[in-house]
């Protein structure tokens with residue numbers, strides 16, 4: 232079986248760690264990564280994984296040039312789809328000015344989008360914070376920039392984001408950069424659907440698999456996944472929590488989302504397949520070149536689809552179970568019960584749930600571990616809340632209702648983690664369907680449009696500090712602020728806004744809360760590398776992550792039934 236224990240591989244005050252697993256034969260789409268029983272790593276950070284995987288033996292400079300060059304070529308090839316020739320000029324029919332900010336070099340756009348992604352002190356999203364600071368007179372809530380030469384506007388501030396993103400499909404719509412990317416997610420993933428009616432239909436039916444009632448049914452599987460991961464921890468040993476919680480969210484993916492029954496050795500194959508498949512979804516080389524289905528990513532996709540197809544056959548024979556996939560398979564449209572999801576819809580959208588749900592929840596849990604390690608008082612309160620809940624419901628299994636009614640502190644801890652370290656920017660690029668005005672500025676037709684939770688939380692007028700310390704995980708992490716209406720944040724959009732609001736929010740919150748509740752009950756830990764004076768973040772990551780993946784040493788671990 233795999234172990235998530237990290238062993239020191241060199242001495243020194245900042246030790247380096249490797250991830251060790253045992254070697255075993257996998258009768259599946261690919262052999263384990265490790266050679267001669269050596270170490271390997273389980274990674275699910277698409278951007279960094281692409282870079283690591285492509286790198287091979289070539290130098291980082293050549294590698295980066297190939298990556299950025301092919302991404303630029305891809306965008307250039309497709310630009311006629313969304314880049315009318317009169318851009319980036321303002322729309323002459325409007326008197327309002329364009330938003331502040333720089334579009335960078337012609338064609339190339341803002342190089343800083345790549346070189347200034349993150350900052351070791353403040354984490355990812357640095358480029359957006361920088362753009363937001365360019366205007367005279369402080370941070371504007373709207374600013375323009377040009378990733379890969381595409382003029383775009385970033386919209387922040389609760390009122391502005393609501394105004395624009397509630398009018399999805401009218402003012403703005405998703406733009407498909409590459410048909411191959413659509414195919415990579417199965418062809419019918421709702422995230423790429425630009426027709427409003429079809430999008431609503433898919434959301435209604437896929438959403439039926441993640442209603443509160445479905446989450447009730449999911450609780451045993453979520454607890455099993457969390458318990459399994461917490462059981463891999465060992466007293467006195469150092470562990471990189473990012474790996475544990477990444478494995479946890481992948482465990483949720485096969486156990487709960489797909490309802491598979493994998494043996495230990497197949498778990499590793501599944502995890503590798505998800506990893507390889509996601510890398511291929513983003514890899515500009517594969518998006519550009521033919522023959523993707525013969526690539527590692529193409530084979531991984533085939534493997535995942537075959538697993539889903541087997542499950543669909545089982546539903547046909549045996550009827551429904553508590554999995555999310557089963558919820559989708561049996562979902563009927565309330566508006567017209569004769570309408571069901573097609574097989575392709577189910578495959579594409581179950582893959583989407585894995586894609587959209589794994590790294591997001593894993594990185595939030597990693598940041599949560601860091602925050603709890605830095606704020607032991609918060610961790611103790613979390614523990615006490617769990618002890619009180621266990622005393623109240625002695626002998627009973629945790630339910631969603633218990634989490635909701637008896638864990639208000641757990642709720643605000645999760646909220647505060649996502650306030651301080653939300654996704655740097657939305658997942659999907661939209662394009663303005665017509666010229667519109669927001670916050671006194673015009674956004675011309677054809678411009679790219681995104682919202683930015685990071686800058687929205689930073690500029691929240693209800694709690695903004697001059698020195699931005701409200702966004703600092705040491706000085707600003709205060710879950711209590713959510714408990715009082717006078718201090719409660721007002722501009723808070725970690726799950727987005729409008730018709731494309733996170734469809735997995737119920738499952739995401741349940742899985743994160745189950746993990747943290749069981750972790751707080753059973754584990755005592757200290758951060759190994761990090762103190763309040765030297766918190767460091769990964770530089771090149773769209774999703775915020777501590778630089779060392781939240782390295783902890785486990786000081787005590789109690790039994791699962793405690």
Ligand code: HEM
Pocket residue numbers: 421422434583584585587588589591592595654657658659660725726727728730731732733734735736738739
């Ligand atoms: C902490 C965890 C998560 C965060 C912070 C998060 C955040 C978001 C955000 C901001 C969006 C909106 C993107 C946009 O408007 O472009 C989104 C969309 C989405 N999320 Fe999540 N998400 C999380 C977990 C999950 C999970 C666990 C699932 C499923 C199992 C999921 C499924 C989806 C789907 C399907 C969409 C697309 C909705 C659509 O296009 O209509 N997410 N998420």
